[in-house]
Amino acid sequence: MGDEQSTERVAQGTDVTQEILVIDDDPAILGMTLLTFREAGFQAVGFTDPLDALMWASDADPTCIVVDLKLPGIEGLDLVGAFCAFGRHAVILVSAYVDVLTTVDAMRLGVDNVLTKPTTPEQLLGAARRALDILASIPRQDTLTFTRRERQVAEYLVAGRTTKQIAQALSLSPRTVEFFRASLLRKTQSPNSAALASALTRIGFTASDA
Missing domain, CATH: 1.10.10.10 (Winged helix-like DNA-binding domain superfamily/Winged helix DNA-binding domain)
Known part of the structure; x- marks a missing residue:
């Protein structure tokens, strides 16, 4: 089960609260990433287990997903492809093992951005805000697709x-x-x-x- 499955609402001065899903098998990195988003006014929910994260995302409204490439028990791009296949989420891939081929493959799957670890809070927040802005302009898609x-x-x-x-x-x-x-x-x-x-x-x- 995920180590951080609760959400925290932070006042933003508007009635709209944007949500971020974070998946990382390192609890320390997961906690710091969630804190970064929460302090910036986002709701944030985190998982260390990719299957739990996939089940959460399957029932979630359109949101931004920040996922680590290297997770135990699952090939990174397979997980990314599963998130992209929902057709309604914005996906940001974060990893210390990003090369040109991986970036190209990720973009073909539908990833919105690829960030190299270590990332700064400014990079994470900027990528998430851009992804959510793009997501808000795209009609929701519920077509059944498979990786x-x-x-x-x-x-x-x-x-x-x-x-x-x-x-x-x-x-x-x-x-x-x-x-x-x-x-x-x-x-x-x-x-x-x-x-x-x-x-x-x-x-x-x-x-x-x-």
């Missing part, structure tokens, strides 16, 4: 593969496979794995032959 990894996992689920079998086939950890299964359950509004397989089949997914 590349979600599609791969979906094909194996339709084929009746177990989590362990999918993990071996895709060279992923079982934890990562469960991450994508949870995302697919949410997106298709399926109550269990059997209903998920049926929903994926109706959408058009076919069993993987691999």
Whole structure:
């Protein structure tokens, strides 16, 4: 579960309070980042667990998401792609391991900005404000979309593969496979794995032959 799942309202002189979601596996960095946003007048909610963050974002109104690239149990750009696939959030990627290829791939997924650690409060706040301004001007999109990894996992689920079998086939950890299964359950509004397989089949997914 996230270490910082409560939100804090700070008066801004207006009736509109903007919210920021922060994901970082380092509790100290997470705490400092949340404090930066809260002192600037934002609501801020934080998670160290990417799956908890994804579940929170799935039900959240359009918001700005600040996510670390290197998180345990999940490939960074897969997580970023999952957030971008919602089609309603502004995503800022922050990492000490950013190179040109990663930046290009992130932008193609729909990331609004890429920041290199360590970042200053001014950089974080400036990026968040720009992202929220852009977000406010874009109509909300609720079209059902899937990331590349979600599609791969979906094909194996339709084929009746177990989590362990999918993990071996895709060279992923079982934890990562469960991450994508949870995302697919949410997106298709399926109550269990059997209903998920049926929903994926109706959408058009076919069993993987691999």
